[in-house]
Structure formats: C-alpha cells, structure tokens
Amino acid sequence: MGRRNRNARLPNADIRSVGLDFIEFLHETNRISIINRDELQEIYNSEFRDRDGGVKKDPNFSSILYVLRQGHKAQVTRDRRVYFNRSLLLDVQYVVTSIIEQYFFLRSEFVADKNGIHISSETEMVDAKIYFCVEREEVYEQKLFVENRGTDSVYFTYYSPLHWIHCFKFEDPERVTRSNPLLLSPGETYEIKMNFFSADVGVYGATMAFEFKPNIQLFSRPFYIVRFIEAEFRTQLAAELAPVEPYRPFKLSSIQNVPFTVDEGVPPESLTLNRLGYQVPLKDYNCPSYINELTKFLKDPSSAPKAYLQEKKSLLESVLSFQNYAERFHLLLYLEESQMWVDIKRYNKDDVTMERDQRNKKLLMLEVPGVSENRPSVLRGDHLLLTKSEDLHLLSVTKYKGYVHRVELDQLKLSFSSKFLDSFIDNMKFRVEFTFNRLLMRLQHRAVELAVQHSLCEVLFPMGSNSDNSNAELSLSLFDRSLEKNREQYAAVCNIVAGVSKPAPYLVFGPPGTGKTVTMVEAIKQVEKCILDAHILACAPSNSAADQLCEKLLQHVDSHKVYRMYALSRSPDQVPLSLRACCNLKGEVYEFPSKEELMQYKILVTTVFTAGRLVTGGLPVGHFTHIFVDEAGHAVESEVIVGLLHAETGQLVLAGDPKQLGPILRSPITIQYGLGLSFLERLMTKNPLYQKGDNGFNTRYVTKLLRNYRSHRAILEIPNEMFYDGELQPYADEYSANFFCNWEHLPKRGFPLIFHGVHGKDERESNSPSFFNTTEITKVIDYLKKLLLSQGKKGIGKISPKDIGIITPYRKQVEKLRKAIKTCDRELRVYQNIEELKVGSVEEFQGQERRVIIVSTVRSCNDYIKMDTDFNIGFLNNEKRFNVAITRAKSLLIVVGNPIILSSDPTWSRFIQYCTDEGGYTGLNRGIVEGTEDVIRRLATLRIQMEAEDTEESAIQQYVNPEWRNEQ
Ligand SMILES: Nc1ncnc2c1ncn2[C@@H]1O[C@H](COP(=O)(O)OP(=O)(O)OP(=O)(O)O)[C@@H](O)[C@H]1O
Known part of the structure; x- marks a missing residue:
C-alpha cells in the first residue's frame, strides 16, 4: 500500500529515468536479451530496485513498464514478453537515438x-x-x-x-x-x-x-x-589485438546486511617509515544521520519538509561567505560522500575468486576490471571486505579485511591476516564489498575548519585591504630568459617574489600553452634565490602535475634543496627515475622524515592532499612563506586548501585554467550547489579584485596570459574560437610550429592537423568494462610508423619517441596500444627509446606537451555515450577533456576517430567541420555512409x-x- 502511494507521487519523468537506468543495467550485466516479463521483474526487484539502499524509493516494475511503453521505450506482448528498445542499437552504428526507437519495433x-x-x-x-x-x-x-x-x-x-x-x-x-x-x-x-x-x-x-x-x-x-x-x-595487428575472450560483465550482488565481525588485514603502512608525528588531530567527520533524509528531500523538495532539512537547504542555497564557509563545505562534503557510498556499493560482487601472487606469497590477487579507470576508484592503502560465499547463509559472518598493496591494470594485490591466509584455498569463492578511503574527505573537513580557526578570511575572500596599490619594481635576472620578453610573465614573477598581493592569493591564469607553469616555476626559483629565509610549498592536484613541477624546478635548483614527498597511495613504480634521488621513496618503502628534517628543505613538492600530512605533522604555521598550486582549476576548493593553513602569513599563488579539466564529483546535488567550482574559478568569477576592469586586470592580484607559445596556429583555432573568445594569440616559435608543415602525409601541406575518419568497432573483452577499437589502433600505428620510420626525409627533421604522445580516453585502448607498439609491431618494438613514447589518458597529459600528439577517440557506437557521461570518461559531451587533448600538440595533431559518432557532439562536430573545410580531413568517406x-x-x-x-x-x-x- 505504502509503495503504491509513493508511486502515485513519482512523476513520470522520474519513473522513466529509473526504467532507462534498468535497461542500462540489463545491458551492462549482459541480460538485455531476456524478454520474459516475470524474469525481468524478478531481476528488477531483487537486484535493481532500491539499489541505493532505499535512499530513493523506486517505482514498482509495472509502473516502469507502463511509462516505458508510453514513451515507446518498451513493447509488451500479450504473452508477457517484453522488448526494450535498447537491444538493437549494436546492429547499427550510425544511430540517432530517437529514431532508433522506431527501428527496434520494426526489426x-x-x-x-x-x-x-x-x-x-x-x-x-x-x-x-x-x-x-x-x-x-x-x-x-x-x-x-x-x-x-x-x-x-x-x-x-x-x-x-x-x-x-x-x-x-x-x-x-x-x-x-x-x-x-x-x-x-x-x-x-x-x-x-x-x-x-x-x-x-x-x-x-x-x-x-x-x-x-x-x-x-x-x-x-x-x-x-x-x-x-x-x-x-582488419589487419593482422588488429587480429592480434582482438578480444582474448568475449565480454562477460560480472553479475552484481545484492548484499543484505547481517551482523558481522571484521578480521583485520595487514595495511601497507607497515611499508612506511614514519618519523613525522601526528600533532594536529584529524577527526573522523562521520556523515550525520540526517544526510540520507536530506538527499531525498533535495531530490524531491515537495516531500514533507522538516524544519531542519529546510534549514540545510537554505544553507546550500546561500552565497558562500567566510561566515558560512566551514558549515557549507561540511554539508557539501557529506552529501558528496553519501553519493560515493552509494556508487561504490554498485561494484560489490559475488562468487569472486583470488589467486596467490607468485612473487609475494603473502599477497592475494583479485581481478577488478575497470579499477584503472576508477571504476571503482581504489588506491593503494584502501581496503576491501571479503566474505566466504559458503558463510553467506549464516546469521553472523566474518568479513576479511584485505588492504590494497598494489593497483594494476585490472587487478588488485591484497594483504590479509595470516590466519586468513592459512585457511585460504585456491578457487575459494567470496563476496567482495568495496569501501572507500575516507581520509581524503576527512582532510577536507579539517581544512575548512582550520581555515576558519586561523582566520584565513583575507586569503579566501580577499578585499585587498592590506596592500598598497603599486606593482613591484624589481630587477630580476630570470633563469628562463624568454620570459623577460613577455611583460605579463615578467611582471607576475616580480609581483610574486615581492608578495604584493599578500595575503590575497596571486592568480596566474590563461588558456593552454600560455606559460602558466613556466611562470610559476620561474617564480619559485626566484623566490628561492632572492629570499634567503623563504620556504616554499609547491603543490598540484595530481601526482603527475606535481612530478612535472619538481622536474622543472630541478633544472636550476640544487637537488638538496628540493624534496618531493609522496603519499603511500602512489605506486612506487610510477615514481619517475629523475626524482628518485630527492624524494621519500627508499627502495619499496616510503619514508616520512621528521618535522625538523622536512623544515630544512627550501622547497617541498606534494599533491594538495599530501600537503595535509604536513599539517598533521605539525609544521608550524608561518613556516612556508610561499605556497604555489599549479593546475588549481582541476581541484575542488576544499582540496586546494588542505595544506593552506600556512597561507596565513605567506604568499599563495594559484595557476590554472578553468576551461581545462575541472573537479570530478559524483553527486548531482553537490554539483548543483557549486562544489564543482574551483577556488581559482571562484576568485576569478566572483571576486572583484580578480575581474577585468576598464583598465584590464589588476596585475597586483592577477595575470592573464594570452600568448600561446606551444602550438601551430591551426591547432589552436577551434579551442580559441570555442573556449577563449578568440583572445588567444599564436606566439609559438616558427621553427617548432612549422616543423611538420611539409610532411608528405599531411592531407594538405601547411595545415598540420589531420582528422582521420575510420569506422571501427568499440569492443570489450573478458570482465573489463573498458573499451578498445582495433581499427583505430591500426591507423595510429600506421601514423606512428610514418613518423618514426620514414623520418629525416624531405626536409622533415628527426624526432624521437619522447616527442610523440598518444592520448586516448579508455584504459583498455591504452593497454592495447602499448601492446601494439612494444610487443606486436616488429619494427616499432625494437625502435630506439620506444619506451619513452607516452600513451595515456587526457588526465595524464594535462599540463604536458609533445611535438606530435595522436588522439584515438575509440567510440564508434552511440549506445555507450550515456555510460561515458555517467562515469565521467570518454571524449563525448566533455568539452574540457576535448580542450586538453587538442591543445597538447606543438607541431602536429592527428585525430583518429569515427566522424559520424563524434559529430553528435557540437564541439567535435565543429572540429571535424574545421578540419574538412581546411583540407585536413581524410579517411572514411562520410558521403557513402547512409x-x-x-x-x-x-x-x-x-x-x-x-x-x-x-x-x-x-x-x-x-x-x-x-x-x-x-x-x-
Ligand atoms: N615567454 C615565453 N617564450 C617562449 N616560450 C614560452 C614562454 N612562456 C612559455 N613558453 C613555452 O610554452 C610552452 C607552454 O608552457 P606551459 O606548459 O608553462 O603552459 P601552460 O599555460 O602551463 O599550459 P597548460 O595550460 O597546457 O598546462 C612551454 O614549452 C614553454 O616553454
């Protein structure tokens, strides 16, 4: 009865959306071919309905069918067969979703x-x-x-x-x-x-x-x-890379709560040497009990409003200020965390098996397809809970805690208690439950609390009241002399060194390749050189961006003065060789030096999160005189401020571009209420000090860089038009920009941009949810060989593998491309220094550049585009990812992709049109495809x-x- 009442209140649009998710779920679990109504109802009730733990009450199966039928999304026959319109999409590669609905019924x-x-x-x-x-x-x-x-x-x-x-x-x-x-x-x-x-x-x-x-x-x-x-x-190569076995998604588990005890495993902390104390406490910040109720209320505000829920809603709707700063962020973080718990549960699985690691018998290996694409997101040091399948019927069970020691492409290496290891037998079956590490949320809660305690009002909401109105007049001799020729860059370095904006943050922003990172790096070097008692904290949201900062610093700063501090979650094999001598990785063990030792370094380089460990370790407020955050647009504000306690007296500098990769959030509610707005973007858009006045920007607080020194003007054209109002000025060195203008394989000489249209197939294999496309790999390899094997001819200078980057959105495509280059192709695999050719995701290329970039977009079927959007992967419907991928190339950009699928996205459509108009389009003749x-x-x-x-x-x-x- 109660359920019927709830259904009566649910709008059709919501029921339809649950129904579509159910179709997606059937598809994901390889059961879309089931047509028996009773069987489908059983799956819906036992595995799908109330999958978020009852936070949102789902409608019953009949309502779902009714609404889907009305919307022509399902057909139900008299003999109780159900046809969802999804099943046919794979047959036709060139689909228009609304049209395909009719096609289904006709088929x-x-x-x-x-x-x-x-x-x-x-x-x-x-x-x-x-x-x-x-x-x-x-x-x-x-x-x-x-x-x-x-x-x-x-x-x-x-x-x-x-x-x-x-x-x-x-x-x-x-x-x-x-x-x-x-x-x-x-x-x-x-x-x-x-x-x-x-x-x-x-x-x-x-x-x-x-x-x-x-x-x-x-x-x-x-x-x-x-x-x-x-x-x-397909070529022989594509055949070699074909699926090793058909795609078999794991069956999702519907876990009931029964009493349990936990058998503790061995955390990898045992692999750290910790001399850094825990002086500033880090509380638990557990989610308050009203969060689920609030989530429901926010999703459906017409549901019986209670005063305290209304109050929370008002807080979310209020403008962020220093008065509501901590309270508002706490609430948003709790809401985000609650969604993360819902999401992580979707990965729970039944009947999984593990194997012993042959190299380290104390570890067990668990296959987790998708883990390298953060589906689910698991880091070294996190833990999972495993229950023996044979115990599941018991009234009380033991859950074995397995700590993640290593994250590999599609598997995790876990450590358990020795008692569990002794009882482990090969092929034993388990239910696995994923959890997520709350540390990152707790650090953010503490950061917003400390920001208020330490009165960081002038840092977070600067009014410019503490400073006079003049720019710094310094005469600096820069390490990178080319910056002296750019007035904005030089002025920014001087202002940062002089700390003119203090305590307000100094912002360096601008489109890709305009020299934000080099300006920041130069400023750090100058501060280190000119200010004797300076102590600098240099951060970035990702490890790869922090590594890049550190590598650039080491070009001029004595390595004894620089220390790169990694967290335990960084896999040791990902630590670049060039940084090994000045970081905290000692062999396989991370060492956290004592506070006193750390305070001796002039420059500490960490991710924004690991900076929180310095706060916990008790490095005194005021120790850091300068804090720099590169790629600051990529992080949530509460992440950027994790280590900002020290900004109370120091100079904070943020560099970034809000049009490139932004914060990644799971909850639509927190996105709606602004958690996705980075600190950098908030200052730029909401604070008058950082906005453009009649005389341009106030250079005491902000520098906008607009000269692009990276790319040939043809490569910049579309990002400039679509994201930067045409303000970007091509300033790249002629020799570098024109390096490939006479390449014999360009469809049009002088236009170093190729869109190579192919009509491939996006495939999956085994249990991995990630995609690959062997037709595109064949084309990418063709171009790679043209670049490497026939170079040095016809006026084109020589390039080496490190000058080429291959960007693709899916881990499986990364893996297959690496296999093609390093194993399958006879000529490439023995090519000198081929291991220096980087193949990676857009995230791994943010902030980086290469002379040649090849992009493989993979998607060749509309069917999966919604999935990409839901999981924040892929290239379609993601302007920021498009922008980053396209703007990494200096002299030559080659995009291999399906023009028909990509054209459904307005940004890609414009890009393909541009390539076509300028003569850079080649490959698939779109005119012949109906x-x-x-x-x-x-x-x-x-x-x-x-x-x-x-x-x-x-x-x-x-x-x-x-x-x-x-x-x-
Ligand atoms: N004043 C300059 N003169 C010549 N080259 C420059 C100048 N400033 C920057 N560059 C060059 O431009 C390229 C891009 O610089 P950098 O990586 O700092 O840009 P960015 O703005 O941080 O880019 P992204 O937004 O993509 O991270 C680098 O090769 C750098 O050496």
Missing part, C-alpha cells in the same frame, strides 16, 4: 521468416546478421540463400540494400526484379552472390530487404524479410506497404540505386 517484425521463406548465408547468421572478417585488401565472396521451406510457391520479386555502402555488390543469376520475378517452389533455394571489397580497414554494414509476393497479381500485397550484414576489414534515419524511414515505408491495401508500386523500388548490383 523483430522484419527479420522473421514469412510464408515459409527463409534467408541464410554461407556463414552462420546470428540474430539475422551475417558477420565476416577479411584480413587482406581483396574481394571477398559470400553466398546468400533464399529458400522456400513452406508448402506454397512464392514469388521472389525484388531485393535491395536499405542501408548500404559502396563496399558491397550483389549479383543473382536471374536478375530478379518486379518485372522479372522468380517463382520459388516449395523446397527450392535460390543463390545470390555478394562481393565485399574495401581498401581501408574498418567495419562496414549493409541492411538488405527482400521482397516477395504470394502470387503474381499486380495488386497483391508484398511481404519483406530483412537481413543485416557486417563486414570487418544514416540510420534513412534505414528506419525505409523500413517504416515497407511496413506501411505490407499493411496497406493492394498497392501498385513496390516501396522497395523507390530505393533502387543501380550501383549496388554488379553490372552483368
């Missing part, structure tokens, strides 16, 4: 045998689809059979591709047409020859419609049968014809295109 009708007519092919058809693969550039032949298995004769009157590309040709001995129909007697089979040829690798599809009539009367009603053809032309829209329109017309009264003209004949048939 099942059209593929069915009719009047005894059955259509087959030499290779086995699966679900009315012929699939074949060719590995050479040659004509491939295959026969189609039209067979009359019925008891009456039938006329075969016509056949034609409804959706077709030039690679296919058809031929039949009688040249069947309406004016030349073929009588197929019972038991008779007629052969049609199909040829396929493509000069380019890729996946090509055709949809064939066959028309028949039960008798040859002019006005008799025809009937149609449809078959789908998918041909793949859209799904056309196919659907055609199928719909055929259906009208089947259902209509007798008709004179065949609908199918409207689509006759002479080229699809072989000339005889």
